[in-house]
Every structure is written in structure tokens, then in C-alpha cells.
Amino acid sequence: MKKRRSRSRTVFLPVLLFILAGGLAAGYLYLSGGYRIARPAAPEPQAQPEDSSYLKMYYPMGGFLQTEQRSVSPAIEDRRDAARDAINQYLAGPEGMTDPAIPSGAKLRRLYFGTNGVLYVDLSQEFKSNFHGDALTEYLLLKGFYESLISNVQGITDVMVLIDGRQIESIGGHILANRPLGELVPPNAAVSNAAIANTAGNGQ
Amino acid sequence: MVVAIDPGHGGYDEGIVYNSPDGNRISEKNVDLALALAMAADLRAGGAKVFLLRQADRYLGIYQRTRIASARRPALFLSVHLSSTAAFHIYVSLMPQAPVPPTPVPQAPPAPAAGTGAAATNTTAGQTGSLSGSSGQPTPQQQALRNYYQYRFRQRPYLPQSRDFASALEQSVTQAFPGKNVSYMEIPLPILDAMACPAVLLECPGPQFMDYTDPATVSGIARAVAGAIMTYGKE
Ligand SMILES: [Zn+2]
Numbered sequence: 200m201k202k203r204r205s206r207s208r209t210v211f212l213p214v215l216l217f218i219l220a221g222g223l224a225a226g227y228l229y230l231s232g233g234y235r236i237a238r239p240a241a242p243e244p245q246a247q248p249e250d251s252s253y254l255k256m257y258y259p260m261g262g263f264l265q266t267e268q269r270s271v272s273p274a275i276e277d278r279r280d281a282a283r284d285a286i287n288q289y290l291a292g293p294e295g296m297t298d299p300a301i302p303s304g305a306k307l308r309r310l311y312f313g314t315n316g317v318l319y320v321d322l323s324q325e326f327k328s329n330f331h332g333d334a335l336t337e338y339l340l341l342k343g344f345y346e347s348l349i350s351n352v353q354g355i356t357d358v359m360v361l362i363d364g365r366q367i368e369s370i371g372g373h374i375l376a377n378r379p380l381g382e383l384v385p386p387n388a389a390v391s392n393a394a395i396a397n398t399a400g401n402g403q
Numbered sequence: 404m405v406v407a408i409d410p411g412h413g414g415y416d417e418g419i420v421y422n423s424p425d426g427n428r429i430s431e432k433n434v435d436l437a438l439a440l441a442m443a444a445d446l447r448a449g450g451a452k453v454f455l456l457r458q459a460d461r462y463l464g465i466y467q468r469t470r471i472a473s474a475r476r477p478a479l480f481l482s483v484h485l486s487s488t489a490a491f492h493i494y495v496s497l498m499p500q501a502p503v504p505p506t507p508v509p510q511a512p513p514a515p516a517a518g519t520g521a522a523a524t525n526t527t528a529g530q531t532g533s534l535s536g537s538s539g540q541p542t543p544q545q546q547a548l549r550n551y552y553q554y555r556f557r558q559r560p561y562l563p564q565s566r567d568f569a570s571a572l573e574q575s576v577t578q579a580f581p582g583k584n585v586s587y588m589e590i591p592l593p594i595l596d597a598m599a600c601p602a603v604l605l606e607c608p609g610p611q612f613m614d615y616t617d618p619a620t621v622s623g624i625a626r627a628v629a630g631a632i633m634t635y636g637k638e
Binding site: 262300331332333334335336338368369371372373374375383384385 | 411412416417418419420431464465466484485486487488492494588590591592593594604606609
């Protein structure tokens with residue numbers, strides 16, 4: 200009995216001291232504003248459910264490439280998933296756009312990772328037959344496709360488009376598509392600012 | 404002075420298609436040809452020699468156009484198209500400052516059975532002499548590569564003149580159509596890249612923004628373009 204009492208006292212004292220010390224520390228932190236630092240300032244915008252991932256997409260719109268963040272679910276497991284999701288998101292077109300430059304009805308048939316770092320994307324013929332845009336739109340269609348894949352798929356250096364399993368000369372008759380796109384839509388190929396402003400401003 | 408005029412699209416390649424409210428289906432390929440024929444008539448009336456890449460509704464690929472036009476050694480090249488907007492677009496080729504290093508090119512689309520990846524050859528532009536299949540005939544892919552590098556950078560020395568030609572075109576079109584915007588752009592356009600002369604691609608306003616069934620529209624644009632070419636040619 201005596202023995203038991205002394206053991207409970209030895210356990211009780213450190214616990215009491217710990218609670219007191221914790222209370223003092225919490226009080227100090229609260230009064231000094233320390234909690235405000237420790238607390239998250241606002242809801243995390245990037246917080247995402249564990250079963251989804253985000254893709255950064257580049258869509259041709261009104262003479263520009265516009266970026267859009269797209270959530271895909273389930274979460275991307277590997278680069279094949281990333282490539283497939285990015286392609287499907289691209290073909291779906293930008294959010295809420297009534298007249299997208301992306302050809303309607305185009306589907307992903309197959310994709311292959313080349314030994315040379317090139318991602319080969321085999322699309323259905325609608326990607327070609329349903330494209331009815333001008334030279335700038337065609338350029339931005341391919342540029343947006345290339346950028347959307349390069350940004351989201353790890354380990355690729357270039358993208359090559361095939362239509363119904365075949366290499367084609369061009370999608371819309373202005374820009375070549377018979378080679379990996381990196382060289383055909385180079386990063387330095389910018390439309391002059393004046394031209395963009397004019398083009399974007401007179402759509403009607 | 405031989406002026407080469409390239410009416411865009413043709414055959415199954417219709418270009419921009421517009422279904423008007425009164426039930427007309429307007430294809431860019433037909434408007435491009437009508438504009439090019441009218442420009443040619445005006446230029447010939449002014450004493451110029453004009454060569455049209457197509458005079459009927461037929462398909463021509465980009466490389467075909469390149470070969471046909473280059474064979475005539477034109478002093479000036481103009482490709483005629485329609486834009487997707489209400490504006491005139493005037494394009495000049497955009498070229499890298501130095502030749503881009505040759506990149507490996509796939510010899511053929513990868514075999515679906517491969518699963519893990521596609522085979523690619525190490526064929527480069529510097530090896531065009533060996534580009535042939537086992538029968539001695541180049542495969543379509545090898546021919547495409549040969550075409551690509553044969554014409555890729557021919558425009559570079561002519562870029563300043565192309566910009567001057569674009570400027571003359573811009574002025575003339577702006578004067579003729581004061582209500583329309585005229586945009587100038589430089590993007591990589593293979594048909595222009597391949598031309599060893601001043602070369603411009605002109606897009607006239609889209610068919611939903613301009614009535615191309617009205618002959619006055621076609622003749623108005625043709626007159627403005629022919630005027631710019633004659634002025635540029637004299638300078
Ligand atoms: Zn066109």
C-alpha cells in the first residue's frame with residue numbers, strides 16, 4: 200500500500216509539472232502572437248486531395264497561349280498517366296470556351312516513349328480534319344500541345360504528332376507537323392506584341 | 404520580275420470553313436483562289452509576270468508548293484490565305500539566328516507492339532547523302548527529312564526585304580480598308596522559310612467578317628495588294 204502511494208506520487212509530480220509548463224508556454228505564445236506564426240495564415244490554395252493531381256495546360260485562345268491549371272483524378276502515378284491525362288485535357292479544350300481552336304472530336308489513339316526522349320502521340324484523324332483555323336491558330340495549337348506535354352511529363356525532350364498512326368506533313372496547311380515539334384514551334388518564336396494586341400482586339 | 408502567288412489550301416484541304424446565315428458554305432480555298440486570280444489579273448495589267456501555284460481547286464502540300472515556286476525563281480512570293488479574325492494578318496518568316504543543330508528523326512512511326520518505346524535512327528541532316536532505303540529509293544520519312552533541310556533556311560538572307568515588302572503591303576491595305584486592323588507577325592512558316600526571295604503570307608479577314616460573295620470585296624483587296632507589289636517592285 201505504502202509502496203503503491205509513493206509510486207503514484209512519483210508519476211503524478213512530473214505530469215503536473217509538465218501540464219503547468221505547457222500551460223505557461225501556451226499562454227506566453229498566445230499573448231505574444233506566437234500562435235499566429237505557427238498557425239497557417241489562410242486555407243492552402245494548392246492543397247489537393249490525395250487522389251488527384253494538377254496539370255498546367257497551355258491553350259490557344261484569341262491569339263495567345265493561355266495557361267490553365269487542371270485537376271485530374273485519380274492522382275498521376277507515372278509519366279504515361281501524366282502524358283495521357285495532359286493529352287486528354289488538351290483535346291477537351293479550355294474551360295468554358297465556346298469556339299475553341301482545338302479540333303473537335305479528336306481522340307488519343309496511342310502514345311509511345313521513344314528511346315530518343317521523344318514522346319510520340321498518335322491522335323485520331325479529327326485532329327487534322329476538324330481543324331479549320333488560320334496560320335497563327337495552327338501555330339498556337341501545336342505550340343500549346345507541345346508546351347502542355349513538356350511541362351507535365353517528366354523525362355521527355357520533344358513531342359511528335361502522328362495521325363492515325365502516320366507521320367503527316369501538316370495539320371492545317373500552314374505549319375509543318377512532320378518532325379518533333381520542338382524545332383517547328385521554337386521557344387523564341389514570339390508573335391510581335393503589336394500584332395497580338397491587334398489580333399486579340401478585333402475578333403468581331 | 405516574276406511574282407509567285409500561292410493561293411492557300413485546295414482540294415480536300417478547305418482551310419477555314421464558314422456557313423453563312425443565308426445558307427452559303429464558304430471555303431477558304433475558293434476565296435484564296437479568287438483573290439489570287441484577281442491579284443494576278445491586276446499585276447499582269449500593270450506589266451508584271453505572274454505565276455500562280457494553282458489555278459484550280461486541287462490539293463498541294465507545303466513541300467510541293469515549295470518545289471513548284473522555287474523552280475520558277477520568283478523575285479517576290481506571296482501566299483494568300485484568310486484569317487480567323489476580322490483583321491488582315493501579314494506574316495514574315497521567323498528564323499533562328501544560327502542553324503539549329505540537327506535532331507534525330509524517327510525513321511518510321513514506332514511499332515505498337517514495342518510497348519516500352521519507339522526506335523529512332525540517328526540519321527541527321529548532315530547525312531542526307533545516305534538517306535535512302537535498302538532499294539535505293541528514299542522512304543517517305545527520309546524524303547520528308549531531305550525536303551525539310553533542303554529548304555529550311557533559304558529565306559534568311561531575304562528577311563529584311565521581306566519585312567520591307569510586308570510594310571508596303573500593310574500601308575496599302577490600311578489605306579484601302581481603313582476600318583480594318585492590320586496585324587504584322589513573325590512566326591515559323593515553312594512555305595516562307597523555303598523562299599529565296601522576299602516572301603510574305605497575307606491573311607485577309609475571315610469569311611464571317613467580309614463578304615467575299617461581293618465581287619467588289621475581291622477586286623478591292625486585289626487592287627490594294629497589286630498596288631503594294633508594283634510599288635515595292637519599283638523601289
Ligand atoms: Zn490558310
